[in-house]
Amino acid sequence: MEKLNVTVNGQLMSVDVNPAIRLVDFLRGQLLLTGTKTGCGKGECGACTVIMNGKSVTSCLIPVMRAEGAVIETIEGLAKGETLHPLQEEFIDKGAIQCGFCTPGMIMSAKALLDKDDNPSSEAVREALSGNICRCTGYVKIEEAVMAAAAKMRKGG
Amino acid sequence: MANYVGKNIPRNDGFDKATGLGVFTHDVTMPHMLFAKVLRSPHAHARVISIDTSAAEALPGVKAVCTYQNTTKKRFNASTAAMITIPCDEPVRDQLVFTDRPLYIGDEIAAVAAETGEIAAKAVKLIKVEYEILPAVYDPLEALKLDAPKVQPEFQSEMFGAPICMDDDPTQLIHPKYNNICGKVIEFGIGDIAQGFKEAEVIVEVDLQLPRVKQCQMETHAAIASYKANGILEVISTTQTPHPTKMILAYALDLPESKVRVSNPPYVGGGFGVRIGMSGKAEVIAAVLSMKALRPVKLVYTREEDFTASDTRHGGYLLCKLGAKYDGTFVAIDTTAWLNTGAYATFGVELPGVLGACGTAGAYRIPNLHYKGFPVYTNQQTAGAFRGFGTPQGTAIVEAAVDKMACALQMDPLELRKKNTSKPEDRGFFPFPIGSVGVNECIDKAAAAIGWNEKRGRNQSGHIRRGVGLAIATHVSNAAPFCVDYDSIVLWIEQDGSLHISSGIPEIGPGSTTGVIQVACDLVGVPFATTVMQFGDTASSPFDIGSHASRTIYTVSQVLAEVAPKLRQSIFEYAAAHLEVSAEQLDMVDGIISGGGKEITLKELAYQAHLNGKQFLVSGNKVPPNSLPWCAQAAEVEVDMELGLIKVLKIVAAHDVGKAVNPRLCEGQIEGAALMGVGYALKEEMVYEVGTGFYNNGLHRYMLATANDRPEIVPILVESNDPAGVFGMKGLGEVGLNAILPAIFSAVEDAVGVRFNVAPITPSRFLAGMKPFA
Numbered sequence: 001m002e003k004l005n006v007t008v009n010g011q012l013m014s015v016d017v018n019p020a021i022r023l024v025d026f027l028r029g030q031l032l033l034t035g036t037k038t039g040c041g042k043g044e045c046g047a048c049t050v051i052m053n054g055k056s057v058t059s060c061l062i063p064v065m066r067a068e069g070a071v072i073e074t075i076e077g078l079a080k081g082e083t084l085h086p087l088q089e090e091f092i093d094k095g096a097i098q099c100g101f102c103t104p105g106m107i108m109s110a111k112a113l114l115d116k117d118d119n120p121s122s123e124a125v126r127e128a129l130s131g132n133i134c135r136c137t138g139y140v141k142i143e144e145a146v147m148a149a150a151a152k153m154r155k156g157g
Numbered sequence: 158m159a160n161y162v163g164k165n166i167p168r169n170d171g172f173d174k175a176t177g178l179g180v181f182t183h184d185v186t187m188p189h190m191l192f193a194k195v196l197r198s199p200h201a202h203a204r205v206i207s208i209d210t211s212a213a214e215a216l217p218g219v220k221a222v223c224t225y226q227n228t229t230k231k232r233f234n235a236s237t238a239a240m241i242t243i244p245c246d247e248p249v250r251d252q253l254v255f256t257d258r259p260l261y262i263g264d265e266i267a268a269v270a271a272e273t274g275e276i277a278a279k280a281v282k283l284i285k286v287e288y289e290i291l292p293a294v295y296d297p298l299e300a301l302k303l304d305a306p307k308v309q310p311e312f313q314s315e316m317f318g319a320p321i322c323m324d325d326d327p328t329q330l331i332h333p334k335y336n337n338i339c340g341k342v343i344e345f346g347i348g349d350i351a352q353g354f355k356e357a358e359v360i361v362e363v364d365l366q367l368p369r370v371k372q373c374q375m376e377t378h379a380a381i382a383s384y385k386a387n388g389i390l391e392v393i394s395t396t397q398t399p400h401p402t403k404m405i406l407a408y409a410l411d412l413p414e415s416k417v418r419v420s421n422p423p424y425v426g427g428g429f430g431v432r433i434g435m436s437g438k439a440e441v442i443a444a445v446l447s448m449k450a451l452r453p454v455k456l457v458y459t460r461e462e463d464f465t466a467s468d469t470r471h472g473g474y475l476l477c478k479l480g481a482k483y484d485g486t487f488v489a490i491d492t493t494a495w496l497n498t499g500a501y502a503t504f505g506v507e508l509p510g511v512l513g514a515c516g517t518a519g520a521y522r523i524p525n526l527h528y529k530g531f532p533v534y535t536n537q538q539t540a541g542a543f544r545g546f547g548t549p550q551g552t553a554i555v556e557a558a559v560d561k562m563a564c565a566l567q568m569d570p571l572e573l574r575k576k577n578t579s580k581p582e583d584r585g586f587f588p589f590p591i592g593s594v595g596v597n598e599c600i601d602k603a604a605a606a607i608g609w610n611e612k613r614g615r616n617q618s619g620h621i622r623r624g625v626g627l628a629i630a631t632h633v634s635n636a637a638p639f640c641v642d643y644d645s646i647v648l649w650i651e652q653d654g655s656l657h658i659s660s661g662i663p664e665i666g667p668g669s670t671t672g673v674i675q676v677a678c679d680l681v682g683v684p685f686a687t688t689v690m691q692f693g694d695t696a697s698s699p700f701d702i703g704s705h706a707s708r709t710i711y712t713v714s715q716v717l718a719e720v721a722p723k724l725r726q727s728i729f730e731y732a733a734a735h736l737e738v739s740a741e742q743l744d745m746v747d748g749i750i751s752g753g754g755k756e757i758t759l760k761e762l763a764y765q766a767h768l769n770g771k772q773f774l775v776s777g778n779k780v781p782p783n784s785l786p787w788c789a790q791a792a793e794v795e796v797d798m799e800l801g802l803i804k805v806l807k808i809v810a811a812h813d814v815g816k817a818v819n820p821r822l823c824e825g826q827i828e829g830a831a832l833m834g835v836g837y838a839l840k841e842e843m844v845y846e847v848g849t850g851f852y853n854n855g856l857h858r859y860m861l862a863t864a865n866d867r868p869e870i871v872p873i874l875v876e877s878n879d880p881a882g883v884f885g886m887k888g889l890g891e892v893g894l895n896a897i898l899p900a901i902f903s904a905v906e907d908a909v910g911v912r913f914n915v916a917p918i919t920p921s922r923f924l925a926g927m928k929p930f931a
Contacts, residue, residue, distance in 0.1 A: 028184075036177070039376070039460065042856075044856040047375060076178070079176060088175040092172065095168070095822065097168065097170075097171055098427075098667065099376070099426045100179055101375035101426030102375050103175060126864045132863075133863065134375070135372075135373050135427055135429070135833070136825070137829050138830075138832035138870055139864040139867050140870050141825060141828065142864070
């Protein structure tokens with residue numbers, strides 16, 4: 001076991017971890033943050049996407065000790081109390097969710113983009129989401145939801 | 158009337174799924190739980206000479222090791238084909254939990270349950286297996302030959318060659334002998350095919366080779382089985398059919414169905430047909446390990462296992478001959494399909510039937526029709542159900558024939574189609590009225606939206622060329638009467654007037670539970686906001702056959718339409734006494750009961766009833782009618798003649814949905830299916846390498862479309878108001894994939910003048926195919 005200092009969803013923690021595991025195993029297995037999914041375990045599907053130090057990363061490819069000192073955001077950290085993040089609201093409202101397995105990773109990839117650019121082109125949205133596979137939606141309503149969330153965020157929503 | 162049907166109500170599971178709080182099977186842990194790992198055959202066909210599990214069993218942390226030696230040898234069928242096949246057909250039960258004669262690379266030899274996944278994986282590597290390698294066969298046309306290795310000698314059915322029930326003259330069918338037929342050859346027809354071709358003035362023939370493709374649902378197969386020594390087995394899994402999966406487990410493990418519970422937790426990360434029945438074999442493998450260890454056992458398939466050891470779509474070869482009069486009237490069609498069933502049957506017998514019925518006999522009025530489908534065992538992984546269930550394959554070949562006929566007759570392909578599409582009074586092959594037919598309206602709308610008149614036949618030269626194509630398709634709204642299909646539900650009013658719906662359907666993604674609640678609220682007359690639905694659990698709901706065959710909202714609505722009036726009647730009778738009016742005077746809208754100048758909320762009435770020991774509760778079940786959904790799908794492509802790259806610029810998918818219960822959910826089904834169809838036409842293909850198995854053992858090697866690759870997709874909803882559907886609705890989930898491939902092939906033909914007959918049209922195939930015309 002090694003000591004890991006990490007901030008997850010705003011909470012600084014100092015925990016003992018097995019250094020041989022991946023960040024996704026730490027989040028899902030140790031913190032029970034199962035909103036982050038595993039679809040392939042090889043960084044190919046994006047279901048395990050979280051934001052680490054402001055960048056979207058596939059947490060199945062990150063050895064847990066690489067998170068030392070890092071600030072991690074997962075899907076569970078997005079809502080403020082009972083108020084959903086605009087991305088969550090728009091994913092629900094625009095029909096961007098079907099089976100829902102890709103949704104957390106998709107939203108985290110979108111958030112990493114909108115945190116830097118709240119007025120992205122549709123090309124930028126597609127590029128930001130291109131590491132996240134969705135087999136249900138054809139991506140149409142996902143893109144609509146991200147654009148609508150961006151508009152809402154520009155208005156301060 | 159309708160308050161909720163027809164509206165874009167956001168799906169009721171959106172909050173759970175957008176917040177990460179919704180639970181999927183992968184997320185479930187149980188007290189005292191063990192983790193499982195499977196040992197799979199590295200050989201396509203072999204016999205296990207010896208197996209030594211002693212080192213694995215001795216590894217600390219290992220709690221159970223199962224092989225064919227210490228588990229049941231009862232054969233089963235892991236798909237619901239085992240439980241829905243109507244006599245006189247017999248389901249083919251050819252699977253074992255573990256085998257000593259593996260039939261494909263990936264076949265299950267043994268499994269281990271241990272304290273951690275790492276220990277289980279290590280233990281699997283310690284199992285020593287000695288194999289005798291046997292000759293194998295991979296291609297259905299090779300496997301049919303009499304000297305080919307026999308894949309399933311004991312299941313080359315005695316019934317081989319017998320006609321299916323619907324055939325009206327079984328005596329005339331004398332088949333040549335073939336090898337490796339799974340179950341039987343499916344053959345049927347209407348009219349007189351020989352006479353039909355005699356009457357034909359123009360005859361065209363086309364052939365087509367279609368690949369295996371994979372569902373690629375995002376959550377890999379998984380199950381947690383918990384067997385206790387009191388004989389109760391509880392399974393949480395990714396199945397899209399909880400009740401039939403309970404039946405299959407009870408059958409395979411010789412347990413009473415009352416002691417087996419199968420549930421989703423409640424969400425399932427997609428299905429697309431891959432788990433109609435068991436999720437691969439996750440449920441039964443976890444169950445036998447749990448029965449040995451007497452602890453809960455969790456088995457999660459890796460993506461590689463999901464890719465290489467669970468059902469795919471059927472690939473194979475198709476041939477079609479179409480005859481018409483000079484004026485374009487179709488008079489005869491004869492289609493043959495040779496399908497690669499793989500190592501085990503699952504839906505091997507049923508699927509060729511649907512390919513023929515919906516794919517080749519569905520969309521057009523053709524008086525003389527003949528179809529023959531060969532399900533052929535090979536030493537590859539099993540092919541089973543995948544969105545469309547044979548109809549995409551049938552549609553692909555028939556639409557190719559129709560395009561060729563249009564060319565031969567020098568007719569506009571859309572005019573030729575519209576002249577021959579089925580009419581509401583037609584039965585064709587179907588043993589039920591086909592319902593409303595909005596397909597010609599779909600053709601017109603799709604053609605207009607793709608710009609058919611301006612863009613078709615541009616006769617371009619140069620190295621970038623564009624073309625447009627259009628194809629049509631149908632499917633079904635459920636599986637009846639071809640297979641067992643019914644749904645049972647219980648409705649009750651809670652003590653505060655909220656409606657509770659209990660149904661055995663799962664929610665695998667389409668929004669079935671949202672749509673069902675919309676329908677129920679309108680039929681009962683209560684608010685959406687306070688209505689809840691229990692789903693995906695055999696312990697808390699009566700029987701339902703599961704989410705497949707585009708049936709879920711359609712079929713549950715049929716039962717709701719039967720029981721909702723009974724629930725209203727019991728409410729009105731109680732309210733009549735309470736309000737001192739007659740029950741006939743009363744109506745209820747959005748939970749407010751009124752009539753005869755009186756009014757009371759259902760909330761108030763339900764509580765009054767509660768105080769008097771009364772609850773409003775009804776139940777019912779029903780075999781649904783059926784009707785055909787329709788679509789016309791158009792594609793515009795851009796072809797790079799030098800690089801062989803085909804880019805789909807736009808897809809227009811016009812769908813006759815009968816009535817859109819929730820238009821946004823309908824669009825979601827159409828858009829997702831369209832992109833799946835684009836992959837089927839141009840990218841997706843399971844490539845087999847002899848000796849190692851499928852090259853595509855993961856997403857990286859399968860190349861699914863990403864957000865960057867998708868074309869513009871325009872869904873168009875046509876509402877033809879089907880007479881049999883509740884509120885006029887029809888099924889929708891599958892048909893959206895059915896015509897995309899032939900529409901794209903037609904668009905490529907329009908751009909470059911060559912009709913390709915092998916899918917997918919990869920750049921190398923394109924360049925090779927164009928060489929003769931260079």
